[in-house]
Amino acid sequence: MDEQLSQWRTTVEDCLRVRLESSPDCPDRLREAMAYSLMAGGKRLRPLLVLMACEACGGEIEAAMPAACAIEMVHTYSLIHDDLPAMDDDDERRGKPTNHIQFDEATAILAGDALLTLAFEILATELSSAEVAAACCADLAGAAGMCGMVGGQMADLLAESGEGRDSDRKISPHPSPPSPLNRQLSTLENIHRRKTGRLLCSALTMGGRIAGANPQTLRSLTTYGEAIGLAFQIADDLLDVCGDSETMGKRVRKDTNAGKLTYPALLGEAESRLRAEQLVCDACQAVAIFGSRGQRLEAMAHYIIARDR
Numbered sequence: 001m002d003e004q005l006s007q008w009r010t011t012v013e014d015c016l017r018v019r020l021e022s023s024p025d026c027p028d029r030l031r032e033a034m035a036y037s038l039m040a041g042g043k044r045l046r047p048l049l050v051l052m053a054c055e056a057c058g059g060e061i062e063a064a065m066p067a068a069c070a071i072e073m074v075h076t077y078s079l080i081h082d083d084l085p086a087m088d089d090d091d092e093r094r095g096k097p098t099n100h101i102q103f104d105e106a107t108a109i110l111a112g113d114a115l116l117t118l119a120f121e122i123l124a125t126e127l128s129s130a131e132v133a134a135a136c137c138a139d140l141a142g143a144a145g146m147c148g149m150v151g152g153q154m155a156d157l158l159a160e161s162g163e164g165r166d167s168d169r170k171i172s173p174h175p176s177p178p179s180p181l182n183r184q185l186s187t188l189e190n191i192h193r194r195k196t197g198r199l200l201c202s203a204l205t206m207g208g209r210i211a212g213a214n215p216q217t218l219r220s221l222t223t224y225g226e227a228i229g230l231a232f233q234i235a236d237d238l239l240d241v242c243g244d245s246e247t248m249g250k251r252v253r254k255d256t257n258a259g260k261l262t263y264p265a266l267l268g269e270a271e272s273r274l275r276a277e278q279l280v281c282d283a284c285q286a287v288a289i290f291g292s293r294g295q296r297l298e299a300m301a302h303y304i305i306a307r308d309r
Helices: 003-021 028-038 045-056 061-082 105-126 130-144 149-160 180-210 215-242 263-267 269-286 288-306
Strands: none
Touching: 003 028, 003 045, 003 061, 028 061, 028 105, 045 061, 045 180, 045 215, 045 288, 061 105, 061 130, 061 149, 061 180, 105 130, 130 149, 130 180, 149 180, 180 215, 180 263, 215 263, 215 269, 215 288, 263 269, 269 288
Protein backbone atom coordinates (compact mmCIF):
# COMPACT_ATOMS: atom_id res chain seq x y z
CA MET A 1 0.00 0.00 0.00
CA ASP A 2 1.54 3.33 -1.04
CA GLU A 3 1.91 6.25 1.35
CA GLN A 4 -1.12 8.11 0.00
CA LEU A 5 -3.39 5.10 0.45
CA SER A 6 -2.06 4.64 3.99
CA GLN A 7 -2.95 8.25 4.74
CA TRP A 8 -6.42 7.83 3.25
CA ARG A 9 -6.96 4.69 5.29
CA THR A 10 -5.97 6.51 8.49
CA THR A 11 -8.30 9.39 7.61
CA VAL A 12 -11.17 6.98 6.95
CA GLU A 13 -10.63 5.30 10.32
CA ASP A 14 -10.53 8.68 12.09
CA CYS A 15 -13.78 9.68 10.37
CA LEU A 16 -15.45 6.39 11.30
CA ARG A 17 -14.44 6.86 14.93
CA VAL A 18 -15.77 10.43 15.02
CA ARG A 19 -19.12 9.39 13.56
CA LEU A 20 -19.55 6.62 16.11
CA GLU A 21 -18.80 9.00 18.96
CA SER A 22 -21.02 11.84 17.74
CA SER A 23 -24.37 10.32 18.75
CA PRO A 24 -24.68 10.74 22.53
CA ASP A 25 -28.11 9.06 22.71
CA CYS A 26 -26.81 5.73 21.41
CA PRO A 27 -26.80 3.09 24.20
CA ASP A 28 -23.25 2.39 25.36
CA ARG A 29 -23.42 -1.36 24.75
CA LEU A 30 -24.72 -0.84 21.21
CA ARG A 31 -22.00 1.70 20.43
CA GLU A 32 -19.38 -0.67 21.86
CA ALA A 33 -20.61 -3.52 19.65
CA MET A 34 -20.68 -1.28 16.56
CA ALA A 35 -17.14 -0.05 17.25
CA TYR A 36 -15.89 -3.57 18.03
CA SER A 37 -16.45 -4.67 14.44
CA LEU A 38 -16.16 -1.35 12.61
CA MET A 39 -12.79 -0.48 14.15
CA ALA A 40 -11.36 -4.01 14.00
CA GLY A 41 -8.99 -3.15 11.16
CA GLY A 42 -9.35 -4.86 7.84
CA LYS A 43 -8.24 -3.79 4.38
CA ARG A 44 -10.68 -0.84 4.07
CA LEU A 45 -10.90 -1.84 0.42
CA ARG A 46 -14.34 -0.37 -0.24
CA PRO A 47 -13.70 3.11 1.19
CA LEU A 48 -10.36 3.23 -0.62
CA LEU A 49 -12.13 2.39 -3.88
CA VAL A 50 -14.53 5.30 -3.30
CA LEU A 51 -11.57 7.65 -2.89
CA MET A 52 -9.57 6.19 -5.78
CA ALA A 53 -12.53 6.48 -8.15
CA CYS A 54 -13.12 10.06 -7.05
CA GLU A 55 -9.45 10.84 -7.66
CA ALA A 56 -9.47 9.15 -11.08
CA CYS A 57 -12.47 11.26 -12.09
CA GLY A 58 -10.81 14.49 -10.96
CA GLY A 59 -12.84 15.01 -7.78
CA GLU A 60 -11.95 16.27 -4.30
CA ILE A 61 -11.07 13.46 -1.90
CA GLU A 62 -12.57 15.25 1.11
CA ALA A 63 -15.95 15.43 -0.64
CA ALA A 64 -15.99 11.63 -0.99
CA MET A 65 -15.12 10.85 2.64
CA PRO A 66 -18.78 10.52 3.80
CA ALA A 67 -19.43 7.92 1.10
CA ALA A 68 -16.21 6.11 2.07
CA CYS A 69 -17.41 5.89 5.67
CA ALA A 70 -20.93 4.87 4.66
CA ILE A 71 -19.86 1.94 2.51
CA GLU A 72 -17.51 0.62 5.20
CA MET A 73 -20.42 0.68 7.65
CA VAL A 74 -22.60 -1.28 5.22
CA HIS A 75 -19.78 -3.78 4.65
CA THR A 76 -19.24 -4.20 8.40
CA TYR A 77 -22.96 -4.71 9.02
CA SER A 78 -22.91 -7.49 6.42
CA LEU A 79 -19.96 -9.20 8.12
CA ILE A 80 -21.64 -9.08 11.54
CA HIS A 81 -24.81 -10.65 10.16
CA ASP A 82 -22.98 -13.17 7.94
CA ASP A 83 -21.09 -14.49 10.98
CA LEU A 84 -24.30 -15.25 12.90
CA PRO A 85 -25.18 -18.90 13.65
CA ALA A 86 -28.16 -18.75 11.26
CA MET A 87 -25.85 -17.69 8.41
CA ASP A 88 -22.19 -18.74 8.16
CA ASP A 89 -21.83 -19.55 11.88
CA ASP A 90 -18.30 -18.18 12.28
CA ASP A 91 -16.69 -17.66 15.66
CA GLU A 92 -13.57 -15.73 14.60
CA ARG A 93 -12.91 -12.77 12.30
CA ARG A 94 -9.70 -10.77 11.93
CA GLY A 95 -8.16 -12.78 14.75
CA LYS A 96 -10.88 -11.87 17.27
CA PRO A 97 -14.15 -13.44 18.40
CA THR A 98 -17.01 -12.51 16.09
CA ASN A 99 -19.50 -9.91 17.30
CA HIS A 100 -22.15 -12.33 18.51
CA ILE A 101 -19.52 -14.32 20.43
CA GLN A 102 -18.03 -11.20 22.03
CA PHE A 103 -21.45 -9.78 22.93
CA ASP A 104 -24.57 -11.84 22.13
CA GLU A 105 -26.71 -12.56 19.09
CA ALA A 106 -29.32 -9.88 19.77
CA THR A 107 -26.68 -7.19 20.30
CA ALA A 108 -24.84 -8.28 17.15
CA ILE A 109 -28.02 -8.05 15.07
CA LEU A 110 -28.77 -4.59 16.44
CA ALA A 111 -25.17 -3.43 15.89
CA GLY A 112 -25.46 -4.46 12.24
CA ASP A 113 -28.83 -2.74 11.90
CA ALA A 114 -27.46 0.45 13.45
CA LEU A 115 -24.43 0.54 11.14
CA LEU A 116 -26.65 0.04 8.07
CA THR A 117 -28.99 2.88 8.98
CA LEU A 118 -26.18 5.20 10.07
CA ALA A 119 -24.58 4.73 6.66
CA PHE A 120 -27.61 6.15 4.88
CA GLU A 121 -27.95 8.98 7.40
CA ILE A 122 -24.38 10.00 6.57
CA LEU A 123 -24.99 9.89 2.82
CA ALA A 124 -28.23 11.85 3.10
CA THR A 125 -26.83 14.61 5.31
CA GLU A 126 -23.13 14.99 4.53
CA LEU A 127 -22.72 14.91 0.75
CA SER A 128 -22.29 18.14 -1.17
CA SER A 129 -25.68 18.36 -2.88
CA ALA A 130 -29.13 16.83 -2.53
CA GLU A 131 -28.90 15.43 -6.07
CA VAL A 132 -25.60 13.65 -5.41
CA ALA A 133 -26.85 12.44 -2.02
CA ALA A 134 -30.00 10.94 -3.56
CA ALA A 135 -28.02 9.26 -6.34
CA CYS A 136 -25.52 7.77 -3.89
CA CYS A 137 -28.28 6.58 -1.52
CA ALA A 138 -30.03 4.83 -4.42
CA ASP A 139 -26.73 3.40 -5.67
CA LEU A 140 -25.73 1.93 -2.31
CA ALA A 141 -29.24 0.70 -1.47
CA GLY A 142 -29.46 -1.17 -4.76
CA ALA A 143 -26.02 -2.70 -4.26
CA ALA A 144 -26.72 -3.78 -0.68
CA GLY A 145 -30.33 -4.89 -1.04
CA MET A 146 -32.47 -7.71 -2.36
CA CYS A 147 -31.01 -7.65 -5.88
CA GLY A 148 -27.47 -7.08 -4.62
CA MET A 149 -25.58 -8.21 -1.54
CA VAL A 150 -28.57 -9.51 0.46
CA GLY A 151 -29.93 -11.35 -2.58
CA GLY A 152 -26.48 -12.84 -3.15
CA GLN A 153 -26.34 -14.09 0.43
CA MET A 154 -29.78 -15.68 0.01
CA ALA A 155 -28.65 -17.37 -3.21
CA ASP A 156 -25.50 -18.58 -1.44
CA LEU A 157 -27.53 -20.12 1.38
CA LEU A 158 -29.85 -21.81 -1.13
CA ALA A 159 -26.90 -23.16 -3.13
CA GLU A 160 -25.34 -24.47 0.07
CA SER A 161 -28.52 -26.39 0.85
CA GLY A 162 -28.75 -27.72 -2.71
CA GLU A 163 -31.66 -25.46 -3.69
CA GLY A 164 -31.60 -22.81 -6.39
CA ARG A 165 -28.46 -24.04 -8.12
CA ASP A 166 -30.01 -23.45 -11.52
CA SER A 167 -32.39 -20.64 -10.62
CA ASP A 168 -30.19 -17.83 -11.93
CA ARG A 169 -29.37 -19.45 -15.24
CA LYS A 170 -30.42 -17.31 -18.22
CA ILE A 171 -32.43 -19.14 -20.86
CA SER A 172 -31.22 -18.87 -24.44
CA PRO A 173 -33.79 -18.66 -27.26
CA HIS A 174 -32.09 -21.76 -28.73
CA PRO A 175 -31.00 -23.62 -25.62
CA SER A 176 -28.59 -26.49 -25.61
CA PRO A 177 -28.09 -28.51 -22.46
CA PRO A 178 -25.31 -26.83 -20.46
CA SER A 179 -22.75 -29.01 -18.80
CA PRO A 180 -23.03 -29.48 -15.02
CA LEU A 181 -19.72 -27.60 -14.63
CA ASN A 182 -20.98 -24.61 -16.63
CA ARG A 183 -24.24 -24.56 -14.66
CA GLN A 184 -22.36 -24.58 -11.37
CA LEU A 185 -19.92 -21.92 -12.53
CA SER A 186 -22.79 -19.72 -13.70
CA THR A 187 -24.51 -20.12 -10.33
CA LEU A 188 -21.30 -19.33 -8.47
CA GLU A 189 -20.56 -16.20 -10.51
CA ASN A 190 -24.13 -14.95 -10.18
CA ILE A 191 -23.88 -15.31 -6.41
CA HIS A 192 -20.60 -13.43 -6.20
CA ARG A 193 -21.56 -10.67 -8.62
CA ARG A 194 -24.29 -9.82 -6.14
CA LYS A 195 -22.74 -10.79 -2.82
CA THR A 196 -19.33 -9.17 -3.42
CA GLY A 197 -19.25 -7.39 -6.77
CA ARG A 198 -22.24 -5.10 -6.42
CA LEU A 199 -20.87 -3.38 -3.31
CA LEU A 200 -17.45 -2.90 -4.93
CA CYS A 201 -19.16 -1.39 -7.99
CA SER A 202 -21.14 0.93 -5.73
CA ALA A 203 -17.95 2.13 -4.04
CA LEU A 204 -16.56 3.07 -7.43
CA THR A 205 -19.68 4.67 -8.88
CA MET A 206 -20.35 6.69 -5.72
CA GLY A 207 -16.80 8.04 -5.96
CA GLY A 208 -17.42 8.84 -9.62
CA ARG A 209 -20.79 10.50 -8.95
CA ILE A 210 -19.27 12.72 -6.26
CA ALA A 211 -16.61 13.81 -8.76
CA GLY A 212 -19.26 14.57 -11.41
CA ALA A 213 -18.43 11.66 -13.74
CA ASN A 214 -20.50 11.20 -16.88
CA PRO A 215 -22.50 8.00 -17.62
CA GLN A 216 -19.79 6.52 -19.86
CA THR A 217 -17.19 6.94 -17.12
CA LEU A 218 -19.54 5.37 -14.58
CA ARG A 219 -19.94 2.39 -16.92
CA SER A 220 -16.15 2.00 -17.10
CA LEU A 221 -15.95 2.05 -13.31
CA THR A 222 -18.72 -0.55 -13.14
CA THR A 223 -16.88 -2.82 -15.60
CA TYR A 224 -13.76 -2.51 -13.44
CA GLY A 225 -15.77 -3.24 -10.29
CA GLU A 226 -17.42 -6.33 -11.76
CA ALA A 227 -14.04 -7.73 -12.79
CA ILE A 228 -12.29 -7.11 -9.48
CA GLY A 229 -15.33 -8.41 -7.60
CA LEU A 230 -15.00 -11.84 -9.19
CA ALA A 231 -11.20 -11.73 -8.92
CA PHE A 232 -11.54 -10.89 -5.21
CA GLN A 233 -13.79 -13.88 -4.63
CA ILE A 234 -11.49 -16.25 -6.52
CA ALA A 235 -8.62 -15.00 -4.35
CA ASP A 236 -10.74 -15.58 -1.22
CA ASP A 237 -11.55 -19.12 -2.35
CA LEU A 238 -7.86 -19.82 -3.01
CA LEU A 239 -6.92 -18.44 0.41
CA ASP A 240 -9.46 -20.79 1.99
CA VAL A 241 -7.50 -23.65 0.39
CA CYS A 242 -3.91 -22.40 0.70
CA GLY A 243 -4.02 -19.54 3.22
CA ASP A 244 -2.61 -19.36 6.72
CA SER A 245 -5.21 -19.07 9.49
CA GLU A 246 -2.93 -16.95 11.70
CA THR A 247 -2.23 -14.46 8.90
CA MET A 248 -5.87 -14.34 7.82
CA GLY A 249 -7.31 -14.10 11.32
CA LYS A 250 -9.98 -16.75 10.65
CA ARG A 251 -10.37 -20.45 10.02
CA VAL A 252 -9.13 -21.77 6.68
CA ARG A 253 -10.56 -24.67 4.66
CA LYS A 254 -13.96 -23.97 6.23
CA ASP A 255 -15.71 -23.64 2.86
CA THR A 256 -13.70 -26.51 1.40
CA ASN A 257 -14.50 -28.87 4.27
CA ALA A 258 -18.17 -27.87 4.15
CA GLY A 259 -18.33 -28.79 0.47
CA LYS A 260 -19.36 -25.28 -0.57
CA LEU A 261 -19.38 -24.20 -4.19
CA THR A 262 -15.99 -22.49 -4.78
CA TYR A 263 -13.77 -21.72 -7.75
CA PRO A 264 -10.97 -24.17 -6.80
CA ALA A 265 -13.55 -26.92 -6.26
CA LEU A 266 -14.94 -26.35 -9.76
CA LEU A 267 -11.86 -25.33 -11.74
CA GLY A 268 -8.87 -26.43 -9.68
CA GLU A 269 -6.27 -24.10 -8.20
CA ALA A 270 -4.26 -23.45 -11.38
CA GLU A 271 -7.28 -22.65 -13.57
CA SER A 272 -8.73 -20.46 -10.82
CA ARG A 273 -5.52 -18.41 -10.70
CA LEU A 274 -5.57 -17.99 -14.49
CA ARG A 275 -9.20 -16.84 -14.32
CA ALA A 276 -8.33 -14.28 -11.64
CA GLU A 277 -5.39 -12.96 -13.66
CA GLN A 278 -7.59 -12.51 -16.74
CA LEU A 279 -10.15 -10.62 -14.68
CA VAL A 280 -7.41 -8.29 -13.43
CA CYS A 281 -6.39 -7.63 -17.04
CA ASP A 282 -10.03 -6.85 -17.88
CA ALA A 283 -10.25 -4.49 -14.92
CA CYS A 284 -7.08 -2.61 -15.88
CA GLN A 285 -8.30 -2.26 -19.45
CA ALA A 286 -11.56 -0.73 -18.21
CA VAL A 287 -9.77 2.05 -16.30
CA ALA A 288 -7.14 2.75 -18.96
CA ILE A 289 -9.34 5.73 -19.98
CA PHE A 290 -8.12 7.56 -16.86
CA GLY A 291 -4.46 7.50 -17.85
CA SER A 292 -2.12 8.27 -14.96
CA ARG A 293 -5.05 9.14 -12.67
CA GLY A 294 -6.11 5.49 -12.80
CA GLN A 295 -2.77 4.07 -11.64
CA ARG A 296 -4.00 3.39 -8.11
CA LEU A 297 -7.04 1.53 -9.46
CA GLU A 298 -4.74 -0.64 -11.60
CA ALA A 299 -2.46 -1.32 -8.64
CA MET A 300 -5.46 -2.24 -6.47
CA ALA A 301 -6.64 -4.77 -9.06
CA HIS A 302 -3.25 -6.51 -8.92
CA TYR A 303 -3.19 -6.36 -5.11
CA ILE A 304 -6.57 -8.07 -4.88
CA ILE A 305 -5.20 -11.37 -6.24
CA ALA A 306 -1.74 -11.09 -4.62
CA ARG A 307 -2.93 -10.53 -1.02
CA ASP A 308 -2.42 -13.06 1.77
CA ARG A 309 -5.53 -12.24 3.82
